Amino acid sequence: MRVSAAKLRACLVELVADRLALAQRAAEEAKAAATDAESTAETKWDTFGLENSYLAHGQAARVEQMKEDLQYVKSLILVSGDEVRSGALVELELDTGVVSWFLLAERLGGLQCQFDGKDITLVTTQSPIGKQLIGKRLDDEIRLMRKGVEHHAAIIEIAHFID
Numbered sequence: 001m002r003v004s005a006a007k008l009r010a011c012l013v014e015l016v017a018d019r020l021a022l023a024q025r026a027a028e029e030a031k032a033a034a035t036d037a038e039s040t041a042e043t044k045w046d047t048f049g050l051e052n053s054y055l056a057h058g059q060a061a062r063v064e065q066m067k068e069d070l071q072y073v074k075s076l077i078l079v080s081g082d083e084v085r086s087g088a089l090v091e092l093e094l095d096t097g098v099v100s101w102f103l104l105a106e107r108l109g110g111l112q113c114q115f116d117g118k119d120i121t122l123v124t125t126q127s128p129i130g131k132q133l134i135g136k137r138l139d140d141e142i143r144l145m146r147k148g149v150e151h152h153a154a155i156i157e158i159a160h161f162i163d
Helices: 005-035 048-074 130-134
Strands: 003-004 089-094 099-105 111-114 118-124 139-146 150-160 161-162
Touching: 003 005, 005 048, 005 111, 005 161, 089 139, 099 130, 118 130, 130 139
Parallel strands: 003 161, 099 118
Antiparallel strands: 089 099, 089 150, 111 118, 139 150
């Protein structure tokens, strides 16, 4: 299967950028709540302002992390080849017949994007699935746990990127 690297990257960039915009709004709202006059403690037990301050700090840190994530997907190198490695797009078929697509990446594990009619899930190279996939080839098998049940999954496709 041939896949446009530029289009897949653009899909990921749009998804992460949308999430970043939501995080930025949440951080702005948390900061506004933390600095609001009503957040001032009225008694020594009133921790509303302190809690808002912690929330604002956490949201700001989340925004910075997401900015790094956005830069990562913008520069993500998508790789073709016969062996699975970071940047590879892999199709797995479970012993139940369920087919899933996974993109190996260094970060953003769990992120899912809709691309070309497929649900693609990013898995990190450090995740259990990622560790098993690294170095595998077409028709190799790995073991997956789904809902507490072990399944075998065969690599039925390693996408080849164009452009």
